[in-house]
Amino acid sequence: MTEYNIKELKSGGLMKQKEKDIFSLRLRIVGGFVKSEQLIKLSEIANKFGEGYIHLTTRQGIEIPNVNIKDFETVKKELAGVELQMGACGQRVRTVTACQGKECSHGLIDCLLLAKEVDKKYFGIGGHPHKFKIGITGCPNACIKPQENDLGIMGRLKKRFVKENCNYCGLCAEICPVGAIEVDRDSEKILFDADKCIGCGDCVYSCPTDAWRKRQEGYAIFVGGKMGKFPKLGVKVFDFIETKERVFEIIDKTLEFYKKFGNKGERFRETLDRVGVEKYKNKVS
Amino acid sequence: MTDYNDSLDLTGIACPNNFVRTKLKLEEMEPGQILEVILDDGEPIRNVPRAVKEDGHEILKAEKIDNKWKILIKKA
Ligand code: SF4
Ligand code: SF4
Ligand code: SF4
Numbered sequence: 001m002t003e004y005n006i007k008e009l010k011s012g013g014l015m016k017q018k019e020k021d022i023f024s025l026r027l028r029i030v031g032g033f034v035k036s037e038q039l040i041k042l043s044e045i046a047n048k049f050g051e052g053y054i055h056l057t058t059r060q061g062i063e064i065p066n067v068n069i070k071d072f073e074t075v076k077k078e079l080a081g082v083e084l085q086m087g088a089c090g091q092r093v094r095t096v097t098a099c100q101g102k103e104c105s106h107g108l109i110d111c112l113l114l115a116k117e118v119d120k121k122y123f124g125i126g127g128h129p130h131k132f133k134i135g136i137t138g139c140p141n142a143c144i145k146p147q148e149n150d151l152g153i154m155g156r157l158k159k160r161f162v163k164e165n166c167n168y169c170g171l172c173a174e175i176c177p178v179g180a181i182e183v184d185r186d187s188e189k190i191l192f193d194a195d196k197c198i199g200c201g202d203c204v205y206s207c208p209t210d211a212w213r214k215r216q217e218g219y220a221i222f223v224g225g226k227m228g229k230f231p232k233l234g235v236k237v238f239d240f241i242e243t244k245e246r247v248f249e250i251i252d253k254t255l256e257f258y259k260k261f262g263n264k265g266e267r268f269r270e271t272l273d274r275v276g277v278e279k280y281k282n283k284v285s
Numbered sequence: 286m287t288d289y290n291d292s293l294d295l296t297g298i299a300c301p302n303n304f305v306r307t308k309l310k311l312e313e314m315e316p317g318q319i320l321e322v323i324l325d326d327g328e329p330i331r332n333v334p335r336a337v338k339e340d341g342h343e344i345l346k347a348e349k350i351d352n353k354w355k356i357l358i359k360k361a
Contacts, residue, residue: 105339169347175331206335208344
């Protein structure tokens with residue numbers, strides 16, 4: 001292999017296929033959002049330089065298979081024309097996944113905006129023991145599976161109760177997925193168990209009289225999720241982070257922790273299990 | 286008792302058809318008129334009132350009768 005190829009390989013996003021000089025190009029996509037003009041360009045590129053198709057990855061990414069390395073520079077330029085770049089492989093912060101968030105009727109946070117910000121700040125950063133995946137989901141329905149990521153972010157909501165509005169119909173108690181609300185119709189009382197509440201907002205969006213109201217949106221944080229040969233689900237380390245700034249601080253400190261305490265080749269979960277979740281929490285708190 | 290102008294029994298109708306039928310019925314009605322809807326508990330009561338609110342209508346009343354819910358919707 002020429003020196004040129006080695007340099008390009010290191011820049012990320014080029015995955016060698018079995019055939020000589022043939023690569024699959026992995027792109028940098030954020031949260032699976034792709035503009036229509038980008039789709040048109042991808043179609044052109046796949047027809048001209050690949051074999052007329054693309055591959056969608058499990059992390060909402062796009063790969064263009066069957067591209068000859070000699071065409072790589074040309075393809076890269078064409079991609080740049082529609083603001084597309086090469087993705088990341090190896091021991092780096094990978095594609096940030098995100099659900100529809102704001103566009104979904106259950107969404108509590110703007111996942112796309114947050115994913116773009118997280119991607120901008122962390123995408124492709126290396127220097128830790130292994131790859132690092134971040135996923136952002138809009139509500140506790142967890143469609144993006146934040147628990148499968150090294151760090152998962154979940155939209156949550158805190159609410160308040162306007163007693164005068166409540167007519168004790170019992171609807172909120174009926175629909176709460178965790179039984180956090182009890183309604184006593186006869187004595188006109190609502191019992192709310194804040195420890196049980198998972199902040200999904202269902203009661204707020206269904207209450208006929210707007211007696212439950214949104215107070216604030218926030219973020220739950222999960223760490224240590226991974227798939228692969230030995231899958232493990234992430235554990236929730238923070239229930240409700242109030243600001244985005246604090247979320248970024250937690251990501252910063254988590255990556256620092258991973259760099260400092262992780263052994264070579266170890267996924268973040270393994271570091272956490274070895275060093276201890278409590279110690280991690282102390283360091284990032 | 287609140288009076289209503291029209292009524293829909295959506296017992297046994299699954300999501301999202303129950304909401305679609307509610308929506309179509311509301312479209313036939315005049316603003317300010319009241320529609321009574323009967324829904325099963327479980328998913329229907331979880332989804333329909335919320336979707337009705339998102340469309341801007343007002344829910345005047347929700348009442349559980351055995352395993353069903355009766356809701357009164359005021360068309361926006
Ligand atoms: S996680 Fe919530 S907001 Fe995101 S797509 Fe699923 S239901 Fe919608
Ligand atoms: S749904 Fe609203 S009005 Fe009905 S009991 Fe709950 S808080 Fe009160
Ligand atoms: S926010 Fe969700 S979990 Fe919390 S009380 Fe309301 S319905 Fe229940």
